[in-house]
Amino acid sequence: MSKRDYYEVLGVSKGAEEREIKKAYKRLAMKYHPDRTSGDKELEEKFKEIQEAYEILNDKEKRAAYDQFGHAGVDPNRGAGAGAADFGDIFGDVFGDIFGGGRGGGGRRRARQGADLRYNLEMTLEEAVRGKSVEIKVPTLVGCDECDGSGAKKGTSPTTCPTCHGNGQVQMRQGFFAVQQTCPTCSGKGKIISDPCRKCHGHGRVEETKTLSVKIPAGVDTGDRIRLSGEGEAGEAGAPPGDLYVQVNVRDHDIFVRDENNLYCEVPLSFTMAALGGELEVPTLDGQVKLKIPAETQTGKMFRLRGKGVKSVRSGAVGDLMCKVLVETPVNLNSRQIELLKEFDSTMDSEKERHRPKEKGFFDSVKQFFDDLKG
Incomplete structure (x- = not known):
């Protein structure tokens, strides 16, 4: 089968500048990277084709030979091996966080600890001040009791992945590039399950609503958290469970x-x-x-x-x-009450300063303020 034109593979013109070629490669490599294509063999081959095209067109000497002689003028395997550049060194800024690529990203993927969970608990002020024990219901993932969390049918066990030999990752070399990627066979677990558990369908975990009794100490306030160790989601493949955090919110009184x-x-x-x-x-x-x-x-x-x-x-x-x-x-006064208040007020007129000292001080300040404005 004849190879496609490298310029066509990257979607650039023959006169494209180096930065255009690099930009096109980054865009395509991001789109067709094996970690994004879920082990699709056809798309994996397309990714290899993109890498090969970039290896040639990004090298001035190889590009010149390709432009003059076509595919016959270049060797796609040239430079492979010990001197190959690490993929993460060149494109770490693009793929670093997405694929975990680059230096130090190798090795078997560890089974992930279960996720932490949060439960929002509404309380009255009286309950928060005195403390109380409450029962809460928390939907979560728990280890499958049918297979003890292994994911394999009872009486069987997961086997070492033949593709990655238990490492969880495989390395693919093409030209100058060495790409370490998640094993498409076992999805990075290093194990495969040929006969999955009927209850959890090979996941090792099942959904369940747990009922827990939580003791809320006296004096808690809005924003306080109570940690229940190990009451979060169950971990993968026997990994430790996460924690449950009960978040307190005290209602207005x-x-x-x-x-x-x-x-x-x-x-x-x-x-x-x-x-x-x-x-x-x-x-x-x-x-x-x-x-x-x-x-x-x-x-x-x-x-x-x-x-x-x-x-x-x-x-x-x-x-x-x-x-x-x-x-x-006082409001809604009757006529007698109004009459008494007026009589009471009249008894205070002769000694305002004595009975209402703040009133005199306030109006003296007002008078001084306006005198200063006039002056």
């Missing part, structure tokens, strides 16, 4: 806001209690407690209830509850 180990809440305070003082019942996670409100309390005042926060899951230290009081202006 109607009353409290958490900041690390402290809790915050806003408590409405009546106008009269703010002025006269008294006792107020405020909520905590352990029930209601009495909070003493001193007379003349202003809105926004923060009160600290020590030890009423959250116990740290790491240090064991207990945070505080911070209560911010908000003085509530």
Whole structure:
């Protein structure tokens, strides 16, 4: 069978520059590389043809001989052997991460450890503060109990791959190139299964939903992770399983806001209690407690209830509850209440500075501001 024209193989013209030839080769080699064609023999031959064409056209002397005498003027096997260039040295920037090519990529592919899994767990604030045990259901891959994870039918065993002799990779030389690629026969495992397990169909793993009991420690917060070692996916061919990470998310609370180990809440305070003082019942996670409100309390005042926060899951230290009081202006007043408030307000007019010190300070500052603008 006659060989195709090398320029035609790479899809370039006879006057193409070196960079055009290299660019065409990279594009075609990427497309037809054996790791991408899943052992298709026809496409593998096409890849060899592309390599051979590039070997000739990228060498000035060989290209000149080819241009003058055609295929008869070049020897496609010339230069093969000990002095061959490593494929990864030339095109590592293109194939390095995709094919694992280049120097140091040889050797048998190890069976991969099972993948780690993540489970998102929603909790209330009360549950997170106190801790609890929960049962979760996790869909995952587990080792096949029929074949003990080997993938081979019970009573049989995988055999060493005759193509790569158990290495998982094969080396192909063509001209100046030496390409190490995943063995197309065993897909890099080094073993082949002639009689696969009926349950897992030769994969060694099956899908299953596991039910696990997880103890959530007291004090966890949104973003905390609990690691369950070995509860992830089963590994390939007996490799270790991955881990399961339970990711905690604490739902928003109607009353409290958490900041690390402290809790915050806003408590409405009546106008009269703010002025006269008294006792107020405020909520905590352990029930209601009495909070003493001193007379003349202003809105926004923060009160600290020590030890009423959250116990740290790491240090064991207990945070505080911070209560911010908000003085509530009376609404929906009847005529008598309005009359009493007006009477009360009139009693304060003669001593505004004494009863409303902030009001005087504010308006004095406003007056000074406008005086400065005029001046």
